[in-house]
Amino acid sequence: MSGRHEKEKGVNVQVLLRCRPFSEDELRSNAPQVVTCNDYQREVAVSQNIAGKHIDRVFTFDKVFGPSAQQKDLYEQAVVPIVNEVLEGFNCTIFAYGQTGTGKTYTMEGECKRSKSGPNGELPSEAGVIPRTVQQIFDTLEGQNAEYSVKVTFLELYNEEITDLLAPEEISRISLEEKQKKQLPLMEDGKGGVLVRGLEEEIVASASEIFTLLERGSAKRRTAETLLNKQSSRSHSLFSITIHIKEATPEGEELIKCGKLNLVDLAGSENISRSGAREGRAREAGEINKSLLTLGRVINALVEHLGHIPYRDSKLTRLLRDSLGGRTKTCIIATVSPAVHCLEETLSTLDYAHRAKNIKNKPEVNQKMMKTTLIKDLYGEIERLKAEVYATREKNGVYIPKERYYQEESERKAMADQIEQMGVVIETHQKQSEEWRDRYDAQVRQCSDLSSKLSTAEKNFNQTIKLLTCTEEELKKCRYENALAHQACVLRSDLEKALQDNASLFQKIGREDKLSSDNRSVVNNFRGQLSQQIVSLCNMVSMSISQQNEHLQRVQELGHSFLDMHYKSVEELKKKLSASRAVYISHIEAVQNVVHLHKASSIAGLEEISSMASSSTQSIKDYLESEAGPAASIFDDLQNSLSTHQGEVALFAREMRQRFLVSSEKRKEVSEYMNGFLDKILEQCKSLENHAVQADAIQMKNICDFQEAYEEQSKTDAEKLVADINNLVSNHLQRQKELVDARLVDLRETATGNKAFLDGHVSSMECVSTDAKRKWHEFSMQAEYNAKDVADYSAAKHCRMESLLQQCVSTAGSAFKHWQKTHDSVNKMGISHVSELVSLTR
Numbered sequence: 001m002s003g004r005h006e007k008e009k010g011v012n013v014q015v016l017l018r019c020r021p022f023s024e025d026e027l028r029s030n031a032p033q034v035v036t037c038n039d040y041q042r043e044v045a046v047s048q049n050i051a052g053k054h055i056d057r058v059f060t061f062d063k064v065f066g067p068s069a070q071q072k073d074l075y076e077q078a079v080v081p082i083v084n085e086v087l088e089g090f091n092c093t094i095f096a097y098g099q100t101g102t103g104k105t106y107t108m109e110g111e112c113k114r115s116k117s118g119p120n121g122e123l124p125s126e127a128g129v130i131p132r133t134v135q136q137i138f139d140t141l142e143g144q145n146a147e148y149s150v151k152v153t154f155l156e157l158y159n160e161e162i163t164d165l166l167a168p169e170e171i172s173r174i175s176l177e178e179k180q181k182k183q184l185p186l187m188e189d190g191k192g193g194v195l196v197r198g199l200e201e202e203i204v205a206s207a208s209e210i211f212t213l214l215e216r217g218s219a220k221r222r223t224a225e226t227l228l229n230k231q232s233s234r235s236h237s238l239f240s241i242t243i244h245i246k247e248a249t250p251e252g253e254e255l256i257k258c259g260k261l262n263l264v265d266l267a268g269s270e271n272i273s274r275s276g277a278r279e280g281r282a283r284e285a286g287e288i289n290k291s292l293l294t295l296g297r298v299i300n301a302l303v304e305h306l307g308h309i310p311y312r313d314s315k316l317t318r319l320l321r322d323s324l325g326g327r328t329k330t331c332i333i334a335t336v337s338p339a340v341h342c343l344e345e346t347l348s349t350l351d352y353a354h355r356a357k358n359i360k361n362k363p364e365v366n367q368k369m370m371k372t373t374l375i376k377d378l379y380g381e382i383e384r385l386k387a388e389v390y391a392t393r394e395k396n397g398v399y400i401p402k403e404r405y406y407q408e409e410s411e412r413k414a415m416a417d418q419i420e421q422m423g424v425v426i427e428t429h430q431k432q433s434e435e436w437r438d439r440y441d442a443q444v445r446q447c448s449d450l451s452s453k454l455s456t457a458e459k460n461f462n463q464t465i466k467l468l469t470c471t472e473e474e475l476k477k478c479r480y481e482n483a484l485a486h487q488a489c490v491l492r493s494d495l496e497k498a499l500q501d502n503a504s505l506f507q508k509i510g511r512e513d514k515l516s517s518d519n520r521s522v523v524n525n526f527r528g529q530l531s532q533q534i535v536s537l538c539n540m541v542s543m544s545i546s547q548q549n550e551h552l553q554r555v556q557e558l559g560h561s562f563l564d565m566h567y568k569s570v571e572e573l574k575k576k577l578s579a580s581r582a583v584y585i586s587h588i589e590a591v592q593n594v595v596h597l598h599k600a601s602s603i604a605g606l607e608e609i610s611s612m613a614s615s616s617t618q619s620i621k622d623y624l625e626s627e628a629g630p631a632a633s634i635f636d637d638l639q640n641s642l643s644t645h646q647g648e649v650a651l652f653a654r655e656m657r658q659r660f661l662v663s664s665e666k667r668k669e670v671s672e673y674m675n676g677f678l679d680k681i682l683e684q685c686k687s688l689e690n691h692a693v694q695a696d697a698i699q700m701k702n703i704c705d706f707q708e709a710y711e712e713q714s715k716t717d718a719e720k721l722v723a724d725i726n727n728l729v730s731n732h733l734q735r736q737k738e739l740v741d742a743r744l745v746d747l748r749e750t751a752t753g754n755k756a757f758l759d760g761h762v763s764s765m766e767c768v769s770t771d772a773k774r775k776w777h778e779f780s781m782q783a784e785y786n787a788k789d790v791a792d793y794s795a796a797k798h799c800r801m802e803s804l805l806q807q808c809v810s811t812a813g814s815a816f817k818h819w820q821k822t823h824d825s826v827n828k829m830g831i832s833h834v835s836e837l838v839s840l841t842r
């Protein structure tokens, strides 16, 4: 309820004050301090000397940061909540306002070189509001794991001209001068806001990207400053961050939350004469002041609730219209110097900031947009831009010359201004007429109330008049009679009262007399009684003294008799003690005798015990000796059976060794035979090889002979045939064929001879190998038979060994039982001996 009420009433602009420390120059010149800050009471006091009088002026703000306040303190106390509200979907603006050199840029940007940043990407302690804001925004968004987009713009307003500090074009004097001519125009966005046409909006994904952009913007600003002889203190800069965050409703619908933060570093607020503006710079200073003056006028109009707020009078106020009396949450950081030479400006800044405290905004959270609607809007925008591009490319749009366009644009602007002003006037008129109507209604209501009251009052008045006349008449009649009677009555009552008083006085005097006589008799009685009592008291005292003396004498006598008795009893006691000592000594002697007796008896008992122990050890020994015989026989049996087993095992091993020797000899024989057989095969192979070599040599010789014969024959034939080649070719071929055939028959015969020789050898080798195979078969059969025999023999031996082991186990069992028995009986014997010893010791 109160929240709504507050919302309707509005929220005051938050105003903070920051006083910077003395600069080195100021310290060197020992400049006196005129500003003192009380951070806790949120007060700033300015000391002035007016006409020799010391006057302190005190200003109170929402927060005060003295010279010792660090960047971090200011940010955490003042800016963190604002950034949180931006993330909640509010639009917020932070202005830095103050004289040149008081720390506006230091507060907003700080000395934030990225290279100076600490480890883990921490910001340096000198970092100002902008880098800290950026860091907080990204930290929060990343911490929430939200889907988001962040856009930034960075512009400079100088001489009422807007420059985009993020535009990527090259920076040169010419380009800058050209650019100066074509300034970015301000346009109504159709939703009640203002936008800068053509302003670069950079989408950034991380804090570091923003830092890069900031550096780029600042560098561009510095370059422009040197190239165009600008003074940064005369320009305003506006850094805006727009955040879109995706949210999902419980129904699963996707909404887009939007928040915007404007960070404004205003131009120095000093007056023109001080800033040294002359002639050429008059316009510049004028324009700067136009923005600042308009800002001041807007603030005044808002504070004084004037009908017309001159937002449109400057670009700065147009751009920041929503932040002053609109739906944006606004914070102004006023900066001052503590030094005396800035006193005038400090006071003007403090006045200005103090006035601004009264501005009321009506902050409203931005409506969350449905993702689909946003996409639709963006599509619409794309379509519009496409249409514009198409019209430009096809030149089928409306073409007008540049001058006319600018003229029309300025006319349109002027008209828009007029319309707006008229709208404002109409609005104020409407407001006024509403006010008048309200007042009229209230007066009509008052009139009707008053008329009804008047009629009732008239009625009452008439009735009262009537009553008054009646009373007046009656009063006239009774006036004389009543006055006399009344006076007589009064006198009478007075006399009666005096009589009563006299009587009571007499009564009082009588009572007083009686009382004093009574008192006197009481005093006399008391005196008599007192003297009697004193006499009796003296008697009593003397009596008690004599009694006490008697008593003391008796006590003395009693003491003497008691001492005598005491001496006597002591004597008796001494005697008794000596008697009891004698008794004690005799008792001790008796006890010693008894002890000696006991000692002797115990020695005897011990001797008996030792004799018993020796007898028991003897009996144990006997018993063990008696038991040793059977045990030894058992162990002998065991040893015998083990030795027989050993003998049998040794025999078995010997037999096995012999058998293995036999089988190994046989194996040796077989291997020798195999070696001989292989040697034979080797010999055969060698002779075969020799034969093959011989056959090959013969064949080669035959072939050579044949070749030579053929060559000779062919030579002679060729010679013969040269003459009659045609006739003799067939004969020659015939003869040649015959010759070849005959030779081939020869060759075939040698080949068959060779083959027969080889076959013979192969058959002999076959015979040898079958013989070897048979022998191997026989040997393997024999070996198998032997192995079987050995296996049977070993199985039989195994059975025998098993039965022997069984026997051993049973013998060991019986030996163990016997041993257990012996152990039990020894134990029993021990127990009986112990009990006997116990009885004996008892």
Ligand SMILES: Nc1ncnc2c1ncn2[C@@H]1O[C@H](COP(=O)(O)OP(=O)(O)OP(=O)(O)O)[C@@H](O)[C@H]1O
Pocket (backbone or CB within 6 Å): 019, 020, 021, 023, 067, 098, 099, 100, 101, 102, 103, 104, 105, 106, 107, 232, 233, 234, 267, 268, 335
């Ligand atoms: N609170 C402060 N602590 C330490 N140094 C400060 C503080 N405020 C300002 N300074 C120093 O004072 C000097 C001037 O500050 P700065 O440039 O921010 O002033 P400005 O108001 O922005 O001036 P201009 O209007 O000319 O831009 C800088 O060197 C800055 O480091």
